[in-house]
Amino acid sequence: MLMCLISCDNKSTIEPRQDITFLKIYGSETRNEAVDLIYNDQSQEIIILAKSFENGSSGSRDIMIIKTDLYGNNASYFFTNSTGIDEEPIAMDINGSDIYIAGAVIQEGEKDMMLAQFSLGTNTFLWVNAYGEQNKDETAFSIEIQSSEILLAGSAEDSIDIDNDQNFDVFGLVRNVRIVDMDGNQILESPRKNSGFVKDIKRFNVNVYHSLSQEIDPISGEVNTQIDAGIFDGNFGTGYSPQLEGNDFPVNLIRQDSRILALGFFSNQRNNPQESIGTFLFVAPYDQTNGNIISGSATIIRDSFFETLEIIPVQLLQVESNRYLILGTDNDNTIRLVKFEEGGSNTYNLLWDESFGTKRPGDEAGMVVSYNSEYFFNATITFQSLSDFTKIGLFKTNSSGKLDF
Amino acid sequence: MILERKSDIFYCQLLFIAVGIFFSILANGQDVCSQNLEEARRQFDEGRFYNIELIIAECLDNGFTKQERIDALELLALTKLYLDEMDKADSIYLDLLRQDPEHQVNELVDPPDLMFLHNNFRTKPVFYWSVIAGLNYSSPSIIHDYSPFSFETTNEQYKAKLGYEGGVSIEFNVYKDLYFGGELLYSRKNFLFTDDPEFYSETVSNEYNISYIEANHFFSIPLIAKYTFGEKRIRPYFYGGLSLDLLLFSNQNDLSKLSPIDEENEDLASLNISNLRNPWNFSGIIGIGARIKTDGISLIALDFKVVPGFTNITKESRRYIGGGEVQGQNVIISGAVSDAMRLNCISLSIRYVSPFYNPKLKKDK
Numbered sequence: 073m074l075m076c077l078i079s080c081d082n083k084s085t086i087e088p089r090q091d092i093t094f095l096k097i098y099g100s101e102t103r104n105e106a107v108d109l110i111y112n113d114q115s116q117e118i119i120i121l122a123k124s125f126e127n128g129s130s131g132s133r134d135i136m137i138i139k140t141d142l143y144g145n146n147a148s149y150f151f152t153n154s155t156g157i158d159e160e161p162i163a164m165d166i167n168g169s170d171i172y173i174a175g176a177v178i179q180e181g182e183k184d185m186m187l188a189q190f191s192l193g194t195n196t197f198l199w200v201n202a203y204g205e206q207n208k209d210e211t212a213f214s215i216e217i218q219s220s221e222i223l224l225a226g227s228a229e230d231s232i233d234i235d236n237d238q239n240f241d242v243f244g245l246v247r248n249v250r251i252v253d254m255d256g257n258q259i260l261e262s263p264r265k266n267s268g269f270v271k272d273i274k275r276f277n278v279n280v281y282h283s284l285s286q287e288i289d290p291i292s293g294e295v296n297t298q299i300d301a302g303i304f305d306g307n308f309g310t311g312y313s314p315q316l317e318g319n320d321f322p323v324n325l326i327r328q329d330s331r332i333l334a335l336g337f338f339s340n341q342r343n344n345p346q347e348s349i350g351t352f353l354f355v356a357p358y359d360q361t362n363g364n365i366i367s368g369s370a371t372i373i374r375d376s377f378f379e380t381l382e383i384i385p386v387q388l389l390q391v392e393s394n395r396y397l398i399l400g401t402d403n404d405n406t407i408r409l410v411k412f413e414e415g416g417s418n419t420y421n422l423l424w425d426e427s428f429g430t431k432r433p434g435d436e437a438g439m440v441v442s443y444n445s446e447y448f449f450n451a452t453i454t455f456q457s458l459s460d461f462t463k464i465g466l467f468k469t470n471s472s473g474k475l476d477f
Numbered sequence: 478m479i480l481e482r483k484s485d486i487f488y489c490q491l492l493f494i495a496v497g498i499f500f501s502i503l504a505n506g507q508d509v510c511s512q513n514l515e516e517a518r519r520q521f522d523e524g525r526f527y528n529i530e531l532i533i534a535e536c537l538d539n540g541f542t543k544q545e546r547i548d549a550l551e552l553l554a555l556t557k558l559y560l561d562e563m564d565k566a567d568s569i570y571l572d573l574l575r576q577d578p579e580h581q582v583n584e585l586v587d588p589p590d591l592m593f594l595h596n597n598f599r600t601k602p603v604f605y606w607s608v609i610a611g612l613n614y615s616s617p618s619i620i621h622d623y624s625p626f627s628f629e630t631t632n633e634q635y636k637a638k639l640g641y642e643g644g645v646s647i648e649f650n651v652y653k654d655l656y657f658g659g660e661l662l663y664s665r666k667n668f669l670f671t672d673d674p675e676f677y678s679e680t681v682s683n684e685y686n687i688s689y690i691e692a693n694h695f696f697s698i699p700l701i702a703k704y705t706f707g708e709k710r711i712r713p714y715f716y717g718g719l720s721l722d723l724l725l726f727s728n729q730n731d732l733s734k735l736s737p738i739d740e741e742n743e744d745l746a747s748l749n750i751s752n753l754r755n756p757w758n759f760s761g762i763i764g765i766g767a768r769i770k771t772d773g774i775s776l777i778a779l780d781f782k783v784v785p786g787f788t789n790i791t792k793e794s795r796r797y798i799g800g801g802e803v804q805g806q807n808v809i810i811s812g813a814v815s816d817a818m819r820l821n822c823i824s825l826s827i828r829y830v831s832p833f834y835n836p837k838l839k840k841d842k
Contacts, residue, residue, distance in 0.1 A: 095797055095805045095814070097625045100677040140627065147627035149677040406803055427803045430810065453809060463676075467805065475797035475804045 093446070093475045095428075096144035097453065099463035100151075102126050104136060106438035106450040106464045108164045110171070115192065116142045120438075120450050121164045121173060122464050124151060133158035135173055135197070137190055144466055150190065152197050159186060159200060165217045167254070169193045174215035174224050177202045183209035185224055185248070187256055201256040204228065210248060211269075214324075218275045221259065224250045225283060227269030232290050242290040245269055249281070251304065262304055268295075272324040272334075276363035279303045284325040284334045287313070293343075297322040297336045299356050301365045312356050312370045320352070321345060323385045326396075332356040332365070335388035335398065347403050350374070351381045353388075355418060377422040383408050391442040395423070399440040399449050405429070407437045407451050409473050426473035429453065434462060445471040510540035514549055521552055529556045547577045551591070558590050567838055570594050578602075578834030579774060581708070599839055602832035605656070607646040607778065611826025615640055615666035615693075617818035620789055623796065625808050626674035633813075638667035638690060642824060648703060656703040662720075666693045666822055670813060687812035689729040693754065693790070693820060697722045699762050712768040712776070722758040724790065726751040729811055750807060753795045753815055759787040760822075768830055778828040786819035793817070 098104070098120070108121040117139050124136035137150040152159055162175040169192045177186040177200065184204030190197050203224070204210040212226040228248035247270045249262035267290045273283040280303050287296045297320045298313040314320075319342055325334040334354040339345030356370040385400035391411070398410040407428040415421050429435040434454025441448050446468060453465040469475055510533075517532045533541075533549045541549055550573035557566035574580055582595045616637035624631045642665070648658030672687040701718030730747040764782030771777060796815055797804050808814050 093797070094623075095625055095808050096627060097809075098627065098676070145628040147630070147677075428805045429803055430806050431803060455809065465805070465809075476794045 093468050093470055094144050094466075095468075095475060096140070096147075096466045097463050098138050098140075098147055098149075098466065100124055100136065100149060102132065103462045104464050105452045105462060106436070107161050109439045109441055109448060109450045109466075110164060110166050111441045111443050111448060112166060112192070114169075117192075118142065118144070118448060118466065119164075119166070119171060119192075120464060120466060121161050121171075122450075123161060125158075131156050131158060133160060133178075135159045135161045135175075135188060135190075135200075137171070138464065139192075139195075140466065144468065148195070150195055150197070152188070152200060154200065156180075157200075159188070160211075161186075161188075162211070162213055163215050165215045165222075166192075167217045170198075170254075172215060172217060172222055174212035174226075176209075176211040182206065183211065185210040185212045185226060185228075185250060187212070187215075187222065187224060187252060189256065199256055201252075203250055203252070203258060203261075212250075214270060214272045216273055216275055217254075219278060220254055222252045222254065223273055223275055223281070224252065225270035225273035232267050244290045245288060247283075247285055249273065249283070249304070260304055268298075271322040274325060274327055276301070276358075280363040282325065282327065282332055282358070282363065284322045286322050294318045295342060296320055297334070297354075299325065299332055299334050299354055299365065299370070301332075301358060301363055312354070312365050314352075314354060314370065314372045316352070316372070319345070324388055325354075326388055326390050328390055330357055330360050332358060333388065333390075333396075335385055337383070337385055337400075339384075345384065348382045348384045348400075351378045351383065351385060351398070351400075353378055353420065371418050373418060373420060376420055377410075377412065377425075378420070381408075381410065381425075383410075386437050387439050389440055389442060391445075391447070397440055397442070397447060399437045401429075401435065401437045402427075404431050405433050405435050406431050407435055407449075407467075409440070409447065409449065409469065411473060424473050426469070428467055428475070429465075438464075447471075447473070510536035511545060514541070514545055514552075517549070517552055521556060526556045526560050529553060543576070547573060547580065550576070551580075554594060555588065555591050558594055566594060567597065570598065571836060571838070574598055574600060574834075574836035578832070578836060597838055598836050600834075600836055601650050603835045604647055604649045604658070605776075605830050605832050607648075607828040607830045608644075609646060609660065609662065609780075609826050609828050610643045611641070611780070611824050613640045613642055613664060613666060613784075613822045613824040614638070615820055615822040616668050617790075617816070617820050618786070620817035620819065622816050623814035624672070624674070625812065625814050626672075630675045631672055632674070633670070633672045633816075636669040636671070638669050640665045640667045640692070640822075642826065644697075646828070648701075654705045656705065658701055658703065660697070660699045660701075662695075662697040662699060664695045664697060664822075664824075666695065666820060667691065668820075672813060685812075686733055688731070688733045689748075689811055689813070690731050691727065691729050691750075693727045694725040695722045695758075696725055697760075701762055701764075705768070710770045712770070713765070714767065715765045716762070716782075717764070718762045720760045720762055720784065722760055722786075724751075724754050724756050724758060727754045732811055748807065748810055750815070752798070753792055753807065754790050755788065755792045757788075758790055758820075760784050760820075761787060766828075774832060776830040776832070778830050780824075780826045780828055782824050782826075784822040784824060786821050788819065789817050790820050791815045791817050 102124050105123045110119045120138040122136040125133040134151045140147045158178040160176045161173050164173045171190040173188040175186045184202035188200040208229040210228040212224040214225040216223040227245045230246045232242050251260040252258050268287040270283050270285045275281050283300045285298045323335040337348045337351045353373040357366045383400035383402045385398050387399045389397045394414040402408050410425045411423040412420050436452045438450035448468050451465040454462045513532050517529045554566045554569040614637045644662035646660035648656040651657045697720050699720035701716045703716035705714040727750050728747040766780035768776040768778045
C-alpha cells in the first residue's frame with residue numbers, strides 16, 4: 073500500500089458493479105441526438121436509436137444505433153454511412169432479430185417517408201427505403217409492427233379541400249399512413265383528407281387502427297389534438313377531438329382495458345413549441361368488438377397534477393396495471409420522469425416526480441422503457457456551452473425514479 | 478542655568494554609582510555563593526556533612542546562579558541521604574526536579590546513592606503537547622468502479638497530489654516509555670482524477686480529456702499509542718492508532734469540460750461535492766519519527782506517517798446527485814461518477830513539542 077501511495081498512480085481496474093442504476097454517455101465524433109430506445113429482452117441488450125450529423129453539412133445525417141449490455145457497458149455503434157443522403161430517424165420497433173426504423177430520408181431536396189431495416193444478428197443495415205411522391209415532403213413519426221406488416225404513420229404535403237367542395241384550397245400537411253411488408257414493399261397508402269399529421273398509431277386489428285393526430289387549421293394555423301379510430305380505407309377524423317382552447321399538442325397513446333389513454337400538452341407557441349403550460353390526458357373508451365371510440369364517453373383529464381406539470385412530454389408509458397410514467401423536458405431544460413397512478417373514476421395521483429440532466433439548453437428527453445420495475449430512458453445532452461458537443465445519455469433508474477440505490 | 482546643569486550632572490553621577498554598587502554587590506554576592514558551593518563540595522568530599530547545609534543555605538534563597546542552585550540542591554540531597562535523613566533528601570531532590578525537570582544523573586560519574594534517589598522520582602514528562610505543520614500526499618484506493626462511459630472505453634487514473642495539514646496534539650505517559658495521545662488535526666487531502674474515454678470514431682482516435690483535482694478537507698481526531706526510545710538528544714519513536722475523520726467539505730477544482738482533446742480547455746469554477754461524500758470516516762495510522770532536543774526544554778520532531786483509509790468516503794445514496802438537486806448534473810459537469818473509494822495518505826510533518834513535567838515520589842518506593 074505504501075508503494076501504491078508513493079507512486080500514487082491508480083488505474084481503476086476493478087470491475088464495475090452490475091446491479092445498480094447508472095448514467096452513461098455515448099457518442100461519436102459528430103453531433104448525436106437521442107431518438108428512441110428499446111430493451112431487447114431476448115438478448116438483454118439496450119438498443120438506442122439516435123441521429124448522427126454535423127450542423128449545416130448536407131449528406132452527413134445518418135441513422136445511429138448504439139447497443140449496450142444491460143448495465144450500459146460494451147457499447148457498439150452502427151451507422152448507415154450513406155453518401156449524399158440524409159436520414160432522419162424518429163422511431164423504431166423490433167421484430168425478432170430485426171429493428172425497423174421510421175423517419176424521413178432527404179435526397180436532392182426531396183423528403184420522403186423512411187423505413188430502414190437493421191439486423192441485430194449481423195449488426196448491419198439491410199436496406200433503407202423511401203416512400204413518397206415528388207415535390208411532396210413526407211415524414212413518418214410512428215411505427216408499429218403487427219401481423220407481419222409495418223404501419224408507418226406521419227405527415228405528407230398535399231392539397232387540402234377545406235370546405236369539401238371538391239376543390240383543393242391550400243397546399244399543406246395532411247395525415248398519412250402507409251402499410252408495408254417486412255421486406256419494405258408497400259401494401260397500402262391510406263387516404264389523406266384531413267390537415268395535420270399522425271403522431272402515434274396503434275393497430276386494433278387487421279383493418280382498424282387507433283391514432284393520435286394533430287390537426288392544423290390550414291387557414292388560422294391553430295393546432296389541436298385528435299384521437300381517431302378508423303379503418304385503413306376509411307377516413308381520418310371519425311374519432312374524438314377534445315374541446316380544448318387550442319395550441320394543444322399530442323404526444324402518444326397507449327391502450328388499456330378498452331380505453332385509449334393519450335397524452336398531450338399545451339403551449340403558447342403554435343409552431344415547434346419549446347415551452348409548456350401544462351399537460352393533459354385523454355381517456356377514450358372504445359368498443360372492444362370493432363375498436364370504435366364510444367361516442368360521448370371520452371374524458372379530458374386536466375386537473376390534479378397534469379395542469380401544473382409544465383413539461384414537453386415525449387412519452388406516456390404504462391409500467392404496471394394502473395401505473396404510468398411520463399418522460400419529458402421542462403421549461404428549465406431539465407429532464408423529468410413522472411410516475412402516477414389511476415385512483416379510479418378518472419382520478420390520477422402523482423406518485424413521484426424526478427429531475428435529471430443539467431438545466432442547460434439542449435438537454436432533451438428521449439424515450440423510456442421499463443424493465444423489471446427499473447426504468448431506462450435516453451436523452452440528448454449538450455455539454456457546457458459547446459452546442460455542437462451533443463451526446464447521448466442513457467439513464468437507468470430504480471422503481472422510485474432514483475439513479476442512486 | 479549653570480547651577481542647574483551642575484545639579485543634573487551630580488544626580489547622574491550618583492545614579493551611576495548606585496547602579497554600579499548594586500551590580501557590584503550582586504556580583505560579589507554571586508562570587509561568595511560560588512565560593513560557598515566550592516567549599517561545600519570540598520567538605521562533602523572530606524566527609525564533613527554536617528556543615529554543608531549551613532554553608533549553602535543562605536545562597537539557596539538568594540545568590541546562586543540557576544546551575545549553581547541545581548548543583549547545590551543535588552549536593553544537599555546527597556548529603557541528607559548520607560546522613561540518613563531520607564525524607565529531607567526526598568524533599569530537596571523534589572525541589573531540584575521542579576527547578577530542573579530534565580535533570581539527569583550519570584551512572585558513570587555520580588554516586589550510586591544519587592542514582593537510587595533519582596530513580597525514586599517520576600522524572601518523565603506527564604504529557605507532551607505539540608504544534609503540528611506538515612505536508613501530505615493522498616490517493617484513493619478503489620472499492621468499486623463507476624463511470625459515465627461504457628466501461629471498456631474508459632481509462633480512469635488517480636494521481637496523488639500534495640496537500641497540507643496542521644493541528645495540535647497531546648500525549649500522556651502511561652507506562653515507562655509508552656505514551657497514549659490524541660490530536661486535533663485539520664488536513665486538506667488532494668488527488669487528481671483523469672479519464673480519456675473514447676467515443677466512437679471511424680477515422681481518428683476520438684478521445685476526450687476529463688480531469689479535476691479533488692480537495693477533501695478533514696478535521697481529524699487521531700488516537701495513538703507511541704513508544705519512544707531513550708532520553709538522548711535524538712529520541713526516535715514509532716506509533717500506531719486510529720483516526721476519526723470528519724470530512725468538512727469537498728470540492729472538485731480545475732474541472733476540465735468534457736470536450737474534444739484538441740479544443741482549448743476552459744476552466745470552470747469548482748464543483749462543491751460535499752453532499753457526495755460521507756462526513757464520518759475512519760482511518761488507521763502507522764508512523765515513525767524522532768524528537769530532537771533543542772537547547773531549551775522543548776523539542777522539534779520530524780514525523781512520517783501512513784494513514785490508510787478504512788471507510789468508503791463516497792456516499793452511495795448521493796453518487797448521481799452530489800450537491801445538485803437534479804440527478805446526474807454533477808456527473809455531466811465533471812464527466813465522472815465518483816467511485817466507491819477509501820482515501821489513503823502519507824504525511825511528513827514537523828512538530829514543536831513541549832513537555833510538561835510534574836515530578837513526584839513514586840508510590841511504590
